[in-house]
Structure formats: structure tokens, C-alpha cells
Amino acid sequence: MNTPQTATLLIGSAKPIGDSTSEALGGYLMQRLADYGLTGETHHVARAMRSEARTAGLLAAVDRSDLFVLAFPLYVDSLPYLTVQALERIAAHRQAQENARPVRFVAIANCGFPEAHHNDTALAICRQFAAAAGLEWTGGLSMGAGTPFGGKPLEEAGGMARGVIAALDLTATALAKGDTVPDEAVAIMAKPFMPIRGYTLMGGMGWRMEGWRNGVYRQLRARPFANQSD
Amino acid sequence: MNATILNGGLAGDLFVDRLQDLLLAELATAGYQPAAWTLREEKISYCLGCFECWTKTPGLCRIDDAGRLVSASVINSHLVIYLSPVTFGGYSSELKKAVDRSICLLSPFFTHVDGEVHHQRRYDRYPALLGVGILPHRHVEQEQIFSTLISRNAINMHSPQHASVVVTRDLDEPALQAVLRPALSVQEAIHP
Numbered sequence: 001m002n003t004p005q006t007a008t009l010l011i012g013s014a015k016p017i018g019d020s021t022s023e024a025l026g027g028y029l030m031q032r033l034a035d036y037g038l039t040g041e042t043h044h045v046a047r048a049m050r051s052e053a054r055t056a057g058l059l060a061a062v063d064r065s066d067l068f069v070l071a072f073p074l075y076v077d078s079l080p081y082l083t084v085q086a087l088e089r090i091a092a093h094r095q096a097q098e099n100a101r102p103v104r105f106v107a108i109a110n111c112g113f114p115e116a117h118h119n120d121t122a123l124a125i126c127r128q129f130a131a132a133a134g135l136e137w138t139g140g141l142s143m144g145a146g147t148p149f150g151g152k153p154l155e156e157a158g159g160m161a162r163g164v165i166a167a168l169d170l171t172a173t174a175l176a177k178g179d180t181v182p183d184e185a186v187a188i189m190a191k192p193f194m195p196i197r198g199y200t201l202m203g204g205m206g207w208r209m210e211g212w213r214n215g216v217y218r219q220l221r222a223r224p225f226a227n228q229s230d
Numbered sequence: 231m232n233a234t235i236l237n238g239g240l241a242g243d244l245f246v247d248r249l250q251d252l253l254l255a256e257l258a259t260a261g262y263q264p265a266a267w268t269l270r271e272e273k274i275s276y277c278l279g280c281f282e283c284w285t286k287t288p289g290l291c292r293i294d295d296a297g298r299l300v301s302a303s304v305i306n307s308h309l310v311i312y313l314s315p316v317t318f319g320g321y322s323s324e325l326k327k328a329v330d331r332s333i334c335l336l337s338p339f340f341t342h343v344d345g346e347v348h349h350q351r352r353y354d355r356y357p358a359l360l361g362v363g364i365l366p367h368r369h370v371e372q373e374q375i376f377s378t379l380i381s382r383n384a385i386n387m388h389s390p391q392h393a394s395v396v397v398t399r400d401l402d403e404p405a406l407q408a409v410l411r412p413a414l415s416v417q418e419a420i421h422p
């Protein structure tokens with residue numbers, strides 16, 4: 001099996017550049033792949049889908065890569081709108097080519113709930129996409145409790161990022177050799193970095209504090225659409 | 231009883247529109263007041279992932295476009311139908327743009343459902359959910375993923391009932407009716 005030389009990362013979060021957990025995860029993997037000599041480029045989905053020219057840039061980047069990395073947030077149990085749109089375009093583009101270059105594909109999902117298995121359906125969708133687009137599926141990584149990781153590089157996230165970093169290190173080593181995502185990396189990535197009860201307690205406090213800061217603490221349970229039809 | 235169809239057909243997909251018309255007729259016969267959103271014709275911006283619909287304007291997305299109207303229509307329905315080409319097992323991008331914008335219908339606070347973390351309700355009542363997927367031909371894996379996705383969405387959205395069917399594009403009108411009619415009874419258990 002040939003070792004990959006080039007990689008393209010698509011960040012499937014539409015948050016501003018530098019803000020998303022997907023960028024922290026995908027960006028870290030790209031750095032580690034660079035340590036193994038891979039050259040890479042990064043596309044943000046909101047930019048890539050903003051104009052035909054930019055979408056064409058993404059399609060061309062996937063075509064010339066040996067490895068396509070998709071890092072995305074879970075939105076309502078599946079991939080976000082713009083990410084689905086990007087995948088629709090990539091699949092159609094590759095299906096239209098007679099001899100599309102072989103490209104490997106790895107997906108990294110993160111979700112807000114602490115249990116990583118919420119991402120299972122989204123990763124199953126990624127796998128079907130790979131088949132439809134003629135990409136070689138190398139595996140998917142799934143992380144729960146992802147929300148707190150947004151906005152900074154993983155190396156600056158402290159102890160909570162230890163497992164994630166270990167999982168991505170293992171993944172980079174395997175992918176750089178042309179192997180698939182190791183089971184050990186999948187297992188480490190899916191392990192919650194803190195007890196679920198603690199995470200939901202802190203999360204609830206976080207929403208309250210944010211509501212208080214925004215002056216809507218007492219309206220957090222508002223029902224603006226209630227009884228419009230009754 | 232209100233019913234809302236979210237039509238996720240991509241541009242030029244006349245089969246999805248025919249199916250929408252069929253569903254509208256079936257729903258009217260079944261006593262619903264049905265409404266349909268042909269999402270590709272609506273200006274609905276993508277969810278920014280900012281969570282301001284939870285923490286700044288609770289229950290309302292900060293983007294003032296048709297996404298807000300679709301969410302209002304959903305929560306005021308007894309039955310919501312996700313009508314979509316099955317796309318790698320999931321929903322089309324057109325359907326997904328509206329579904330992503332619906333998290334304003336939930337509370338940010340957590341609860342447990344069957345041992346899993348989910349969000350609490352914001353509203354007292356949520357609609358039943360029916361998924362109608364469309365494939366060019368049978369694809370067991372993608373049909374399974376589509377059905378799982380509807381079930382997972384139903385848990386997240388506190389839907390009291392849910393069901394899903396996948397139809398293939400070669401079916402004629404009587405065959406489609408035969409599949410859709412029993413599926414529409416998903417809601418009968420709660421609102422006979």
C-alpha cells in the first residue's frame with residue numbers, strides 16, 4: 001500500500017475560523033501528518049460553499065490529495081447542512097470522472113453530549129459517502145463532550161485533551177503509513193474526559209451563566225412559538 | 231390537526247414534488263390541515279452554531295429568515311414529515327438546512343432518556359415524526375441508516391411517535407399510496 005503524500009482537511013463546522021472544536025481536532029491531526037512529511041491544505045465549509053469558484057477549489061483539492069480528512073460537529077444526529085452539501089458536491093464530482101484518482105478518507109466527529117456513540121449515525125453516513133464518491137474509507141473517530149474544546153488548539157486545552165491527543169497521534173502514525181484508523185485510537189477518542197454527571201452539571205451551569213451575562217436568565221425557558229395554532 | 235411537510239428535494243427533482251402533492255392529499259383526507267415547505271425555494275441560512283437561540287434570544291434563532299417560520303410551523307404541528315432523497319443514508323442538504331435551525335425548539339438544559347444525555351423540552355407538546363426517504367433503488371444499508379436517523383431525531387425532539395418509510399423512484403402512484411397510507415397512521419395513537 002502506498003503511503004500518502006498530501007492531505008486535504010475540510011472543517012465541517014460553520015463557526016468562525018479558529019473557534020470550532022472540529023478545527024482543533026482536524027488541525028492537530030494535520031500537524032501530526034505534517035510531522036510525517038505530508039503536505040496539507042485546509043478548507044472551511046462556510047467559505048468553501050460560498051461561491052462556485054471556492055467549491056471548485058475544494059473539489060480540486062480533494063482530487064489532488066492522497067488523503068481527505070473531514071472534521072465535523074454533530075448537528076441533530078447527523079452532519080451539518082453545509083457539510084452535507086459539500087459531500088453531495090464531492091460525490092457528484094467524482095462520479096462524473098471516468099478515472100477518479102484514488103483518495104483515502106477519514107472522518108472525525110465530535111458532539112456536545114458526553115456519549116460519543118451519538119455520532120454513530122453520522123459516521124455511518126460518512127462511510128456511505130465514501131462508497132458513493134469512490135473514496136477509500138480508512139475509519140472514523142468519534143468524540144463526545146466536544147463543546148469545551150472549541151476556540152483553542154488542543155495543546156492548550158490542558159488535561160482534558162490528553163486522551164484526544166493520544167488518539168490523534170496514533171491515528172496520524174497509522175494514516176501516514178497507509179494504514180487504517182487503529183481500533184485503539186477509536187476507543188481512546190470515545191472515552192469521556194470526565195464523569196457524565198459532572199459534565200451535565202457544569203454544562204447546565206454554563207448555560208445559566210451565559211443567560212445571566214446576556215440579561216435573559218429568567219427567559220431561558222421562553223416559548224416564543226407557543227400556541228400559535230391552538 | 232396540523233401537519234407540516236418539509237420537502238428536501240434538490241433542484242429539478244420532480245419526483246419529490248409529486249410525492250409532496252400525494253402526501254398533501256392523503257393528509258387532507260385523513261383530516262389534517264397540511265402545509266408544505268419546499269425548502270429549496272426558501273431563503274434559509276445555515277446554522278452558525280452560536281447557541282444564541284438558547285442563551286441570548288431564548289427559543290428564537292438570531293437569523294431572521296424563513297428558518298424561524300419553519301420552526302414555528304414544526305412546533306405547532308401534530309405531525310411533521312421529513313421528505314427527502316436519502317443522501318448517503320441521511321437527509322439531503324436542503325432538508326438539513328431547516329432541521330439544523332430547529333434546535334431553538336429545545337431547552338439547552340440536559341436530561342436523561344433511556345440512560346443517554348439529551349436536551350430538556352422547551353414546549354409541552356412536540357409533533358410525531360414521519361420520515362419519507364427516496365432512493366433510486368433499494369439499498370438496505372442506507373435504508374437502515376435513514377430509519378435509525380429518524381428514530382434518533384425522534385428521541386432528541388421528544389416526538390411522541392415516529393416512523394419511517396423509504397420509497398423507490400420506480401413506484402407509480404397507487405404503489406406509493408399503498409406505502410404512504412399506513413405510514414401516516416403514525417400519529418393516530420396519540421390523536422385518534
Ligand SMILES: Cc1cc2nc3c(=O)[nH]c(=O)nc-3n(C[C@H](O)[C@H](O)[C@H](O)COP(=O)(O)O)c2cc1C
Nearest residue numbers: 013020021022073074075076077111112113146147
Ligand atoms: C444545530 C446544532 C445541533 C446539534 N445537535 C447535536 C446532537 O444531535 N447531538 C449532540 O451530542 N450534540 C449536538 N450539537 C452540539 C455540537 O455537536 C457540539 O457543540 C460540538 O462540539 C460543536 O463542534 P464545532 O465547535 O466543531 O462546531 C448540536 C449543535 C448545534 C449548533
